[in-house]
Amino acid sequence: xxxxxxxxxxxxxxxxxxxxxxxxxxxxxxxxxxxxxxxxxxxxxxxxxxxxxxxxxxxxxxxxxxxxxxxxxxxxxxxxxxxxxxxxxxxxxxxxxxxxxxxxxxxxxxxxxxxxxxxxxxxxxxxxxxxxxxxxxxxxxxxxxxxxxxxxxxxxxxxxxxxxxxxxxxxxxxxxxxxxxxxxxxxxxxxxxxxxxxxxxxxxxxxxxxxxxxxxxxxxxxxxxxxxxxxxxxxxxxxxxxxxxxxxxxxxxxxxxxxxxxxxxxxxxxxxxxxxxxxxxxxxxxxxxxxxxxxxxxxxxxxxxxxxxxxxxxxxxxxxxxxxxxxxxxxxxxxxxxxxxxxxxxxxxxxxxxxxxxxxxxxxxxxxxxxxxxxxxxxxxxxxxxxxxxx
Ligand SMILES: Cc1cc2nc3c(=O)[nH]c(=O)nc-3n(C[C@H](O)[C@H](O)[C@H](O)COP(=O)(O)OP(=O)(O)OC[C@H]3O[C@@H](n4cnc5c(N)ncnc54)[C@H](O)[C@@H]3O)c2cc1C
Numbered sequence: 001x002x003x004x005x006x007x008x009x010x011x012x013x014x015x016x017x018x019x020x021x022x023x024x025x026x027x028x029x030x031x032x033x034x035x036x037x038x039x040x041x042x043x044x045x046x047x048x049x050x051x052x053x054x055x056x057x058x059x060x061x062x063x064x065x066x067x068x069x070x071x072x073x074x075x076x077x078x079x080x081x082x083x084x085x086x087x088x089x090x091x092x093x094x095x096x097x098x099x100x101x102x103x104x105x106x107x108x109x110x111x112x113x114x115x116x117x118x119x120x121x122x123x124x125x126x127x128x129x130x131x132x133x134x135x136x137x138x139x140x141x142x143x144x145x146x147x148x149x150x151x152x153x154x155x156x157x158x159x160x161x162x163x164x165x166x167x168x169x170x171x172x173x174x175x176x177x178x179x180x181x182x183x184x185x186x187x188x189x190x191x192x193x194x195x196x197x198x199x200x201x202x203x204x205x206x207x208x209x210x211x212x213x214x215x216x217x218x219x220x221x222x223x224x225x226x227x228x229x230x231x232x233x234x235x236x237x238x239x240x241x242x243x244x245x246x247x248x249x250x251x252x253x254x255x256x257x258x259x260x261x262x263x264x265x266x267x268x269x270x271x272x273x274x275x276x277x278x279x280x281x282x283x284x285x286x287x288x289x290x291x292x293x294x295x296x297x298x299x300x301x302x303x304x305x306x307x308x309x310x311x312x313x314x315x316x317x318x319x320x321x322x323x324x325x326x327x328x329x330x331x332x333x334x335x336x337x338x339x340x341x342x343x344x345x346x347x348x349x350x351x352x353x354x355x356x357x358x359x360x361x362x363x364x365x366x367x368x369x370x371x372x373x374x375x376x377x378x379x380x381x382x383x384x385x386x387x388x389x390x391x
Contacts, residue, residue: 006199007176007179007197007199007200007202008036008038008174008202009200009201009202009203010036010202010203010204011035011036011037011038011174011202011203011204012034012035012036012037012204012205012206013029013034013035013036013037013038013204013206013207013208013360014038014039014040014181014195014202014204014206014207014208015029015037015038015039015040015207015208015210016039016040016181016195016207016208016209016210016211016218017039017040017041017209017210017211017212017214017339018039018040018041018043018046018047018048018161018165018175018177018210019046019047019049019050019051019161019210019212019345020047020051020157020160020161020164020345020346020349021051021210021212021338021339021341021345021349021352021353022039022041022208022210022211023039023046023047023161023164023165023168023175023353024164024349024350024352024353024354025208025210025338025352025353025356025357026039026164026165026168026173026175026353027085027164027165027167027168027171027173027353028353028354028356028357029168029173029356029357029360029361030167030168030171030172030173031167031171032357032361033172034357034360034361036172036174037168037172037173037174038173038174038175038176038202038204039168039173039174039175039176040176040179040180040181040195040197040202041175041176041177041178041179042178042179042180042181042198043177043178044177044178045177046161046162046165046175046177047157047158047161047162049212049213049314049315050212050213050314050315050316050317050345051157051160051161051212051345051346052157052158052161052314053235053282053312053313053314053315054157054314054345054346055154055235055259055261055268055270056154056155056156056157056261056263056268056346057096057152057154057250057259057261057346057347058071058074058075058078058091058152058153058154058155058346058347059071059096059149059152059153059250059347060072060075060116060121060149060151060152061096061098061112061116061123061147061149061152061389062112062344062387062389063108063111063112063386063387063388063389064323064385064386064387065115065119066323066368066370066372066373066385067323067344067348067385067387068115068116068119068121069119069351069368070348070351070352070368071344071347071348071351072119072120072121073350073351073354073367073368074347074348074349074350074351075151075152075347077350077351077354078091078155078350079093079151081163085163085164085167086167087159087162087163087166087167088159088163089155089156089159089160089163090155090156090159091153091154091155091156091159092153092154092155092247092262093150093151093152093153094153094154094246094247094248094249094250094261094262095148095149095150095151095152095153095249095250096148096149096152096153096249096250096252097126097131097134097135097146097147097148097249097250097251097252098146098147098252098254098389099131099138099143099146099251099252099253099254099255099299100143100144100145100146100147100254101142101143101144101253101254101255102142102144102255103144105144105254105255106144106145108388109147112388112389113125113147116149121149121151122149122150123147123148123149124147124148124149124150125145125146125147126145126146126147126148127145128140128143128144128145130146131143131145131146134148135248135249135251137243137244137248137300137301137302137303138251138299138300139298139299139300139301142255148249152249152250153249153250154250154261154262155346157346160346160349164349164353176199179197179198179199180197180198181195181196181197181218182196182197182198183195183196183221184196184207184218184221184222184335185201186222186332189223190331190332190333191205191332191333191334192204192205192206192207192222192332192333192334192335193205195207204334205334206334206335206336206360207334207335207336208335208336208337208338208356208360209226209329209335209336209337209338209339210338210339211339212228212315212317212339212340212341212345213228213229213230213280213315213316213317214230215228215317215325215337215339215340216228216229219329219337222329222330222332222335223332224329224330224331224332224335224375226325226329226337226339226340226375227319227320227340227378228317228318228319228325228339228340229278229317229318229319230278230279230280230315230316230317230318231276231277231278231315231316231318232273232276232279232281232282232285232313232314232315232316233270233272233273233276233313233314233315233316233343234270234271234273234284234285234288234289234292234311234312234313235268235269235270235311235312235313235314236268236269236270236289236292236293236308236310236311237263237264237266237267237268237269237308237309237310237311238266238267238269238303238306238307238308238309239266239306239307239308239309240265240266241265241266241267241303241305241306243302243305243306244262244267244300244302246262247262248261248262249261251299251300252391253295253299254389254391256271256295256299257271257272257274257390257391258270258271258292258295258296258299259271259391260296260300260303266306266309267303267306269292269293269296269303270292270391271288271291271292271295271296272390272391273285273288273291278318280315282313282314282315283313284311284312284313285313289308289311293308316342316343317339317340317341317342317343317345318340318342318343319340319342319378320378320384321377321378321384321385321386321387322342322343322385322387322390323340323342323372323373323385323387324338324339324340324341324342324345324348324352324373325337325338325339325340325373325374325375326338326352326355326356326359326365326370326373327359327370327373327374327375327376328359328375329375330375336356336359336360337375338352338353338355338356342387342390343390343391351367351368354367355367355368355370372385
């Protein structure tokens, strides 16, 4: 093996993208002794894009069975993180509470609740007086009830990224940052032979696209369309704020998509702007920031006393049905994609890595049936999913 510009010039498997998904894939491949695993990240540090800008929410309360299964698998693994990974992970299982403010939401959540119970989850259904008692900071206007799952919560995205990356390196994977993949070479237009990078060519028979919001561009290098669009999402974190007593759950109002939870002594507030169109602009939109704060103060009036301290925007990596793609890259032999988690990638990182390593090494994912996540579903509207709990 030769080194080009300080970097090795061949690998058995090249993972493109060093967010939480790429490092999880690297770790899972390395622990299966998959050969020479090389991860390439264009930014100067890991987790610089969506992963580093995310809210850290980890929950199993989804409306589709496949999303719920990805979460349950991942929560199991997060709960055993210290034993498995051996690096620190700040993880608070303080629960998620979904406030239900319309007949339609109540009906949808009743359906989901039956599915969650079938999958072994213990989700509490709270009547309004119980919501009032458990979440005294909530303005109860319109609240018809709520669901609460105690195994949900939130964790530090940096701990997850660094933990997987360090463990992958301990197991022999090589991680290079500051390296942009500029092309993927194919033999006869169908078989991966190398990747071209800003630091030279790396010969390889396998690539895994873990490129989040940029995956459409990378898929295009192989002539395959992967319909993942970048959509801006914003976060505001307040200064130290004690008027809501710990521990309190991630509180979600689906009617507005407002959510908030404890963050570094303050409160992290998020909300989706449904007028956003696809694009890579991740500057903070002040007007929408105002709207987020007003909405937060309406639902939790005590937040009037909280002072905004930090604010930022980042990109969701959104597919047409808000579910990821974990699959081969169309007709291209040796190419795989694990991307498009549509705003839920951090919480699904353990499952994503495990399933992708199975797909690459065994030819088929065994831990969970992931036929629902095939790329080909986008050409058949009947196979698209309908995830109702998107925030
Ligand atoms: C505001 C906000 C809040 C969120 N909240 C949550 C939450 O509470 N819970 C949750 O689970 N998820 C949340 N998410 C979503 C979560 O952040 C993403 O789903 C997850 O980070 C996706 O990980 P990834 O590794 O696929 O993408 P990324 O972290 O974006 O990583 C992809 C990497 O690929 C690299 N790359 C791209 N092109 C190339 C190239 N040509 N060569 C080399 N490298 C390349 C990029 O630089 C990038 O680092 C949130 C996202 C945002 C923006």
